[in-house]
Amino acid sequence: MPKISDSTIRRLSMYYRSLSEFETKGYKTISSEHLAKTEKLTPAQVRKDLSFFGSFGTRGLGYKTRELKERIGKILGLDHIWNVALIGLGNVGSALVSYKEFQKQGFLIKLLFDNDQRKINKKHKGILVSDVKDLVEKLKNNKIEIVIIAVPTQAAQEVADLVVSAGVKTILNxxxxxxxxxxxxxxxxxxxxxxxxxxxxxxxxxxxxxxx
Amino acid sequence: MPKISDSTIRRLSMYYRSLSEFETKGYKTISSEHLAKTEKLTPAQVRKDLSFFGSFGTRGLGYKTRELKERIGKILGLDHIWNVALIGLGNVGSALVSYKEFQKQGFLIKLLFDNDQRKINKKHKGILVSDVKDLVEKLKNNKIEIVIIAVPTQAAQEVADLVVSAGVKTILNxxxxxxxxxxxxxxxxxxxxxxxxxxxxxxxxxxxxxxx
DNA sequence: AATTGTGAAATTGTTCACAGCA
DNA sequence: TGCTGTGAACAATTTCACAATT
Structure with a gap:
């Protein structure tokens, strides 16, 4: 059970993105060298990162693009849908609701929260906006796994405390x-x-x- | 001329933010230990980071909050205004225009660009939106130092090439x-x-x- | 012949521990 | 005494180099 560093996780995301591109471009196989070049890394770095999780390639031949993408996707947890809630519909929050990359990767924004009465109980990009008052209850009922906090500085800690009390273990702040x-x-x-x-x-x- | 790591720069930003808070709270002086605790670091880390740039504290007493904040601000280049242009007024771009933290730190968004005729020549949050066609010329004329690219994936490289050809040396992508x-x-x-x-x-x- | 997977070496980053100073 | 500044020790990360495999 090795300890995986932040930088390795970050690079896995990069590999995943590169591999998706290579797949659409029709590359059937790919070498650590090719992958490294597109991300400005060394081939050894790529192989070392992957080695923490198993051995996915074939000596002499490289990696099958599609297979490696899927293996990394699985490592990153992108092989299923995650239930996400977003709190705070200011500028940043609103932008995130429409951020295409999220849906693409399986991050489903199920709930929106704000404390502005003008926004509550109205739909925002097709999602009903709830009152922060009901936060804890709704996070629990909807089995929310990831919460995105996009509220003003002063409210952040208070909101975070509520999120934690609802049992959520991962927060993007x-x-x-x-x-x-x-x-x-x-x-x-x-x-x-x-x-x-x-x-x-x-x-x-x-x-x-x-x-x- | 030491080589400063990404992580040190990142932490300097964190120190700057903490120090601003401590200053408003009325703390006249602060120790590396106190600063470290608020950022979940070690006191040695704080002192080492600062040591790359000089010695700002007083042995036995700590650092003067205001002075250290200003010294770090100067190191980060926050002691003057930077001319910024933003390209792409989609969801992310629009959010960034209104992002308060930017103005606060002296990042002045002077120019906005888009390629959508419906947006061009209209004002967005008080700033006139220009056509990407005029990008290079306007970046030069307005002495833009930092460009924020918030365009769709397919357009990113093309836009980046234009930005580089205008002589801009720093890009936030x-x-x-x-x-x-x-x-x-x-x-x-x-x-x-x-x-x-x-x-x-x-x-x-x-x-x-x-x-x- | 080509390319992976991986210990060992090199490098980089963090923490320790203490001399130096108010 | 208390806390900074820093070289030395330690830890983590990256790169090297080569055996293993197709």
């Missing part, structure tokens, strides 16, 4: 603040400003060489 | 595909689906312990 959760809950944090800051760092410190 | 650019151009890649995949990995592989 778009609020630009760290939220505190118990050990067994996984939070991924997306902060767009942080990425811009990275770029402005690069512009401001061209004397430092920066890893890419 | 929201299109769910890797774009190829010359060595001297820095691209940061934000893929929301990837973060959800990380969560679904965690749900699917609870036997693997995952780093947080």
């Amino acid at each position: 778009f609020a630009p603040t760290r939220i505190k959760v118990p050990q067994d809950v996984v939070v991924r944090f997306v902060n767009m400003a942080m990425e811009l800051e990275h770029l402005s760092f690069c512009l401001s410190n061209q004397d430092f060489s920066v890893a890419t | 929201f299109a769910p595909t890797r774009i190829k650019v010359p060595q001297d151009v820095v691209v940061r890649f934000v893929n929301m689906a990837m973060e959800l995949e990380h969560l679904s990995f965690c749900l699917s592989n609870q036997d693997f312990s995952v780093a947080t």
Whole structure:
């Protein structure tokens, strides 16, 4: 039972995307070298990442594109539908509801929540918006497995506490603040400003060489 | 001239945000231990990160909150305004235009581009939308330093090539595909689906312990 | 002949532990 | 005394290099 690093998981996502593209382009097989080149990695890195989960290729021949894609898909849990709820229908939240990639990968946004009476009980992109008051109950009843938090900073911790109390173990947090959760809950944090800051760092410190 | 790692830059952003909060809360000074605790890091990590750029604290006392915030802000290039252009006014693009954190940190979205005639020459959140046809010319004329690409996958590379040809050196890419650019151009890649995949990995592989 | 899978080596990143200073 | 700054120790990650396999 090895410990899988964040970076390996991230790269698996990248491989999955590349392999999907190669599949549509009609490539039947693919080598670690080819896969590595498209993602700017080394072939050894690709093989090492895969080796944590088994051996999926054939020596001398490479990997079957379709098979490897499916194996990685299974590792990433993309072989079935996940029930997702999204909290907060501001700018970011609204954009996420229509974000095509989510549906494509099997992330089904089943519930929407907001605390604005003007939005509650109306449909948003075909999904009824519920009151945050009913959050815990509805998360439980609908067997929600992943929650996306897209509320303002000040509300983030409060909402997170409710989500945790509903038994949800995985949270994607778009609020630009760290939220505190118990050990067994996984939070991924997306902060767009942080990425811009990275770029402005690069512009401001061209004397430092920066890893890419 | 040390080589600064991605993770150090990322943490500097986190310190900056924490320090801003501590400043508003009225903390005059702060120790590496306190700062570390709020970000779930070790005090040594905080001090090491800072040590790459100089020595900002006082032995026995800690750091002056305001001063450290400003020093880190300067390192991250947040001490002045950056001219930003955003290409693609779909769901993600529109959300980003209204994203408050950007303005707050000095990222000024000066230009918007789209290729949809219904959007061109109209105002979007107070900013006139230009035709992508005029991209190169306008990027140059307006001294744009950072470009945010929020166009569909198929258009991403084409747009990126134009951006590069206009001399822009830093790109934030929201299109769910890797774009190829010359060595001297820095691209940061934000893929929301990837973060959800990380969560679904965690749900699917609870036997693997995952780093947080 | 080509390419995987994988221990071992090299590199990078993190933490320790303590000297140095207010 | 308390806390920073940092070289040395340690841990994690990546790359190398080669045996194994088709």
